[in-house]
Amino acid sequence: MKKDERCLTNKYKKRFKKRYFIIPALCSGFLLGGEGASATEKPLVSVEKSDKVVTLQINESGDRYEIYQDGKLEYSGKSNKYQDNLNSDIQNYKVGVFKQNKLKKVSTVKVTNNKKSNMSMQKSLAKVSAAETNTSNKDKKAAIMEENINTANLEVVATNDSVTLNWDKIPDENGVYEIYKDDVQIGSTRGLEFTDKNVKPNSRYQYDIVATTQVSDEQKEKYLNLAKERKIKLTAKDKKELFSIEGHLSNIIDIPNIQESSLEKPQVFIKEEENNSASSKTSMKAAYMPKANAYSFLYMTFIPYFSLEDPVPLNGTYLKGDDRGFYPYSNRYRTKVDVSTGFKGPTYINPVIDIGTSHRCADAACKKVIETKTASKSGIKVYKDQVSTRKMVWRVKHDVGIPFGKGYPNINYYYEATLLSSPSFVVKGAHDKAPNHEFYLFAETSTKAFPIEKYKVNSTLDFMLLAPGTPQHFFNRSF
Incomplete structure (x- = not known):
C-alpha cells in the first residue's frame, strides 16, 4: 500500500463479523477486582480485523497523524483511519497524534494473527504415536483448551499511561478471566477487554489472560484412584492443582514516551545491558x-x-x-x-x-x-x-x-x-x-x-x- 493519506472505502466501513475481528472500543467488560479497570472509554486506537485487513482507527482528534511499523514510517496525514494488509503472525505499530505540529499522544499497538493453519498443533507433535504423547489419555476438555489457546488473539493498545487488552473467548469454568501483569494478578473480568491504568512510560510489562477449567469427572476418578494406589494423601489444594486445566494467553508490551524518538524506535528484545x-x-x-x-x-x-x-x-x-x-x-x-x-x-x-x-x-x-x-x-x-x-x-x-x-x-x-x-x-x-x-x-x-x-x-x-x-x-x- 502507498505511504500516503489513506481513507477507508465503503467496502471496509462495515463491521466484519468473522472470528478474528476485534473492536476493543466496543467490547464491554465487568470488573470483578484488581487495580485495573474494564474499558469504559475508547482507547487511543481501536483495532478492526478481517481475515486479510487490519484497520487502526485513532480516537484522538489531531491535525496530523503518523504511523510507524517496525521503526519505518508508513503513513503521515490528516486521516484518523489507517488500513494495512494482515499478513503476519504479529504486527507492531507506533501511532503519533500531532496538534499544531507538536506530538501530543503516542500509542504502541500489537496486532496478533493467530488462526488455524493446515499444520495443527497436534500435527506439530511431529507424527509421534498416541502412546508417546498420551493423546489416547487426553481429556476432551483439555483438548478444547489447547485448541482455543493456540488460535486465540490478544490485542494490546498501550499509551504512556494505560494499556488496553482485548482477546478472543477462551473456555473458563466460571466465565471469569484472571488478568496478570508480571505474574501478579491485577484484576479479573467476565468480559473480553481490560484496561490497566497503573503503568509507567519506558517500562516493559507481560500481561497474561488466564482461563481455567477442570477435567471431567471420569478423569478425576482416575487420578484419585492413582493417588490411592500410591498411598498419597491429597489435600484440597493438591486436588485443585491435579484437576485444573489452565491456559495462558500472553503479550509483552513496551510503554512508550511522548517523544518523536519513541515513534521512530523499533522494538528490541533486550532493552539494555545489566550493569x-x-x-x-x-x-x-x-x-x-x-x-x-x-x-x-x-x-x-x-x-x-x-x-x-x-x-x-x-x-x-x-x-x-x-x-x-x-x-x-x-x-x-x-x-x-x-x-x-x-x-x-x-x-x-x-x-x-x-x-x-x-x-x-x-x-x-x-x-x-x-x-x-x-x-x-x-x-x-x-x-x-x-x-x-x-x-x-x-x-x-x-x-x-x-x-x-x-x-x-x-x-x-x-x-x-x-x-x-x-x-x-x-x-x-x-x-x-x-x-x-x-x-x-x-x-x-x-x-x-x-x-x-x-x-x-x-x-x-x-x-x-x-x-x-x-x-x-x-x-x-x-x-
Whole structure:
C-alpha cells in the first residue's frame, strides 16, 4: 500500500463479523477486582480485523497523524483511519497524534494473527504415536483448551499511561478471566477487554489472560484412584492443582514516551545491558551469547529439590534433583534444548540437545547412589519448517523419561515458534506441570536473558502430575 493519506472505502466501513475481528472500543467488560479497570472509554486506537485487513482507527482528534511499523514510517496525514494488509503472525505499530505540529499522544499497538493453519498443533507433535504423547489419555476438555489457546488473539493498545487488552473467548469454568501483569494478578473480568491504568512510560510489562477449567469427572476418578494406589494423601489444594486445566494467553508490551524518538524506535528484545561487573557471571553469560544478528531459544527442565522420593515405584529410594531455582546460565538440568537462529549470512536454525545425568539413591541425602544413568536424546525432536531472512518457524517435541525402567514417567512438552526479523515472536505450546520448566531468549550480541516461560512445582507431590493423561499447562506468548 502507498505511504500516503489513506481513507477507508465503503467496502471496509462495515463491521466484519468473522472470528478474528476485534473492536476493543466496543467490547464491554465487568470488573470483578484488581487495580485495573474494564474499558469504559475508547482507547487511543481501536483495532478492526478481517481475515486479510487490519484497520487502526485513532480516537484522538489531531491535525496530523503518523504511523510507524517496525521503526519505518508508513503513513503521515490528516486521516484518523489507517488500513494495512494482515499478513503476519504479529504486527507492531507506533501511532503519533500531532496538534499544531507538536506530538501530543503516542500509542504502541500489537496486532496478533493467530488462526488455524493446515499444520495443527497436534500435527506439530511431529507424527509421534498416541502412546508417546498420551493423546489416547487426553481429556476432551483439555483438548478444547489447547485448541482455543493456540488460535486465540490478544490485542494490546498501550499509551504512556494505560494499556488496553482485548482477546478472543477462551473456555473458563466460571466465565471469569484472571488478568496478570508480571505474574501478579491485577484484576479479573467476565468480559473480553481490560484496561490497566497503573503503568509507567519506558517500562516493559507481560500481561497474561488466564482461563481455567477442570477435567471431567471420569478423569478425576482416575487420578484419585492413582493417588490411592500410591498411598498419597491429597489435600484440597493438591486436588485443585491435579484437576485444573489452565491456559495462558500472553503479550509483552513496551510503554512508550511522548517523544518523536519513541515513534521512530523499533522494538528490541533486550532493552539494555545489566550493569554487573562480576567477572564470573560475565563469563557465564558470554558462553550463552549468540552471534550478531542471531537469536537463541533455550528451554530447560529441572528438579528444584536436592532430592525427592521415587514417583514410581514407591520403594523407599530417592531421585537426586538439581537443587536450584530459575537461572538461565545453570549447568544443572534434566534436559536442555537450545535452538540458535540466524537471519543473515547464511540463515540457519541449529539445535543443541543435552541430557543431565540421573542418580537413584538409597537415602534423601544421596550419600549412597544405587545407580547412575543418562536418558536417551531420541525423545527430543526439532523440526525446521521455515528458514528465511525474514521469518523462522520451528517445532520442538520433548518426550524424555527417567532412565531407571519403564515404570518411571516421561517429561513431556512441545512448542511451536515463529520468529520474525522485525523482531517479534509468537510461541505456542504446552508442558507437563512437573518438574520446573524455564524458557529464555538471548538476542543478538546481548548477554541478558529474555524470559519467555517459567513454571514452578509447589511440592514433591506435584510429580504425580507426570502420570499419563494428567492435564498440561497451555501457553501462547507474543512479543
